[in-house]
Amino acid sequence: MNFSKILLLLTTGFSVVSFGITGCTTQQQSSEADTQKPAVTVQQTEAPATTEQPQERPGDVPYVPTPQPVVDAMLNVAKVGKNDVLYDLGSGDGRIVVTAAQKYGTQGVGIDINPERVAEANQNAQKAGVSDRVKFVQQDLFNTDLSQATVVTLYLLPDVNIKLRPKLFKELKPGTRIVSHAFDMGDWKPQQTLNVDGKTIYYWVVPEKIPANLQ
Numbered sequence: 756m757n758f759s760k761i762l763l764l765l766t767t768g769f770s771v772v773s774f775g776i777t778g779c780t781t782q783q784q785s786s787e788a789d790t791q792k793p794a795v796t797v798q799q800t801e802a803p804a805t806t807e808q809p810q811e812r813p814g815d816v817p818y819v820p821t822p823q824p825v826v827d828a829m830l831n832v833a834k835v836g837k838n839d840v841l842y843d844l845g846s847g848d849g850r851i852v853v854t855a856a857q858k859y860g861t862q863g864v865g866i867d868i869n870p871e872r873v874a875e876a877n878q879n880a881q882k883a884g885v886s887d888r889v890k891f892v893q894q895d896l897f898n899t900d901l902s903q904a905t906v907v908t909l910y911l912l913p914d915v916n917i918k919l920r921p922k923l924f925k926e927l928k929p930g931t932r933i934v935s936h937a938f939d940m941g942d943w944k945p946q947q948t949l950n951v952d953g954k955t956i957y958y959w960v961v962p963e964k965i966p967a968n969l970q
């Protein structure tokens with residue numbers, strides 16, 4: 756599948772369950788020992804020190820940014836506020852985390868496997884004046900501890916969402932809101948579905964008890 760088709764799929768949000776990205780390896784199931792916990796309290800006033808590492812493996816999803824009106828609608832449907840801790844898994848240039856911090860004072864953590872994206876996101880946070888509230892970590896999202904999140908945002912792919920689902924159920928507290936641009940979670944039906952400029956947004960809340968059919 757060529758790159759332009761991948762872009763088309765991401766931007767149109769078509770469901771492609773068996774989507775494969777050239778050069779991607781199959782992600783191993785994360786173990787407890789692998790799970791890394793990004794510090795949530797973010798207190799930086801200067802440009803963050805460069806902690807860039809070589810990319811550990813190809814990403815599961817190519818970089819395609821969410822259009823700003825869709826970002827705004829995602830934050831709006833999740834009703835993010837200053838007491839939230841938002842994790843964007845696969846954070847790209849950081850726009851979701853930065854917008855939440857700018858508009859709502861939300862603390863945010865962006866996780867991206869690509870060091871260039873992390874550097875770009877840090878620059879964007881700096882420019883927006885929100886570096887004291889946000890943090891970008893170069894890390895595999897499957898090896899990230901999500902337990903501090905109160906809101907999780909996603910723009911991944913259908914098969915990546917499905918693979919991530921057990922981890923979301925295991926680590927997120929009941930009541931945590933999840934918003935996904937373009938792709939759903941299979942048989943975990945969303946509480947709300949919105950359409951913004953032809954893009955679909957899905958919204959879920961982690962239940963107290965995970966239904967047996969989803970475990």
Ligand SMILES: C[S@@+](CC[C@H](N)C(=O)[O-])C[C@H]1O[C@@H](n2cnc3c(N)ncnc32)[C@H](O)[C@@H]1O
Nearest residue numbers: 814815816819820821845847867868895896910
């Ligand atoms: C479609 S982009 C979404 C960017 C951003 N969330 C947005 O909506 O604008 C997906 C991002 O996920 C990152 N990514 C892919 N696989 C990843 C993985 N296993 N762990 C962390 N980041 C990953 C890519 O580098 C890319 O920046």
